Amino acid sequence: MKKLLILILFFPLFSCNDWLNVESEVSVTYRNYFQSEQDVEDIFITMLGYERLLLANSFLSAPDVVSLKCTDISIGNNGIWSFDQRAHLANPKDWMNYYGTIYLANMLEDNRHRFKNISEERADYWIAQANFVKGLMYFEIARQWGDAPVAPRTEDATAKAKSPVDTILAYAIRAAETALILPTHDQLTDAQGTLVQSRQYASSGSVHTLLANIYVWMGGLYKDDKYWKKAEEEASLVIDGKVGTYDLVSMEDLIGKTFGKARDVTEVIFAIEINSQDEDTYNIAWFEKRYPGFELINYPHIATNTNPWDIEDGSFTGTRISVEDVKALYPEEKDLRRKEYWLKLGENPFPENAVNVDKERIPVYAYLNKWREPINSVNPEFTDKGSLTIGMEGNRVYWRLADLILLRAECRTHLGMMPEAVNDLDRIRNRAGLEGYKGSREKEILLREIFNERDRELFGETCRYYDIVRNGYIREELHGNYLTLKEEDIKNGALYLPVSESAFTKNPLMKQNKYWATWITK
DSSP, rough: OOOOOOOOOOOHHHHHHHHHHHOOOOOOOOOOOOOHHHHHOOOOOOOOHHHHHHHHHHHHOOHHHHOOOOOOOOGGGGGHTOOOHHHHHHSSSOHHHHHHHHHHHHHHHHHHGOOOOOOOOHHHHHHHHHHHHHHHHHHHHHHHHHSSSOOOTTTOOOOOOBHHHHHHHHHHHHHHGGGGOOOOOGGGOTTTTTTTTOTOOOOOOHHHHHHHHHHHHHHHOOOOHHHHHHHHHHHHHHHSSSSOOEEEEEEEEIIIIIISSOOSSSSSSEEOOTTTTOGGGGGGGGGGSGGGGGGGGGGGGGGGGGOOOTTTTTOOOBBBHHHHHHHSSSSSSTOOOHHHHSHHHHHSSSTOOOOOOOOOOOBHHHHOOOOEEEHHHHTTTBTTOOOEEEEEEEOOOEEHHHHHHHHHHHHHHHHTHHHHHHHHHHHHHHHHHOOOOSSSSOOHHHHHHHHHHHHHHHHTOOHHHHHHHHTOOOOHHHHGGGGGGHHHHTTTTSSSSOOOGGGGGTTTTTOOOOHHHHHHHH
């Protein structure tokens, strides 16, 4: 993929036409910019850069931290994890880059009549690509903040009030449906006519997966079967191979190829491109947590903590999960994920040739081994005490087939399609070396089993907060003050993020949601 740079040309967009927090001014126009298809693709590549910034961030968001499945949380994250409202309000997440990305999509649409030397078909293609990203941004805004503004067209710089969450989701659906004209992934081409390899470019498969996720969220939000039905239909198009070819790989290949530097895409529907061409790895001086589970990576990958016993004494203040809790999550000993996701679970992790260590000692805490290929800094300023691990190889896999299969199982359970739901569940269990599900098919029990299977299969990959909220497992799965939330608190927006202060600057129409407004005045 071309280098995902935020083009300097478009920095003025957000300083002179940022309708969310800047005084109204005349919009920037690009009367002479779009002289070729490559010019259009360059704008789209800029959008991909923002997409990567937001969806493969180097730091965990509050929902990531809140829902992290662990035994102990780091001191720095404890306030967020336990739902200390003051901690959440201290540095709330900003939605500006989400809207900046939407702005670029709108800018392409608003300037389409200025495109030159490009066919109508290819113009439609790039507008569809942009709309997939726009739909994804609106979806993320809706499930993180709930009520939010709708971005105006690019020449409208007036202040905008928040719209209801169902309006934001409707815009997400509208944008995604505009992108349905996209072909399957093997038919995607760039401005030069070259086949696209990156799974960050949208295809019909990723568009239908986005729609499935939107409708699943709406099913949980509104408790209406029509949304579960729509989600099941959208997911089935992808799973049944009608909008692209995707397949489950072996557990060994999932770890060795899908999540590693091989970047195998057999199971991948949508991924954020991360590679040495796009990354300034020389100047990175910290371990980048691009997945929520990276918070749990330590021995043997992080070079600054090579002794596993260091994290078991009372002085350790980081995030960790016990062997006992991992075994409870994977209760069946023959589950291949025990072996593939964890380093010698419940065994001494030291290699046979290790010296000066107690090879008989059994660790209390587990060592996540789902990502195995560390990237070490080569900057001598950061490596004076040995190599510094700054990340793990591979793209940020955002949606893969196993995720969607389990999502469809959830939809089918809500729709009373119990045999079909169990078939989906068993497809994931079988890949993990397990026999078919033999438990109860009563709705609530089966839904819980599917949730647990998502925990097992997708450990550390997704923000499980949204699974928890969608299923109503707040008091079973979250911690601290979440346990004392009243239904009125939830209705007033306690499960959404507070709006950051920057959104109120020079925008008299902006309002905080009711729950967080109450805490701000305390």
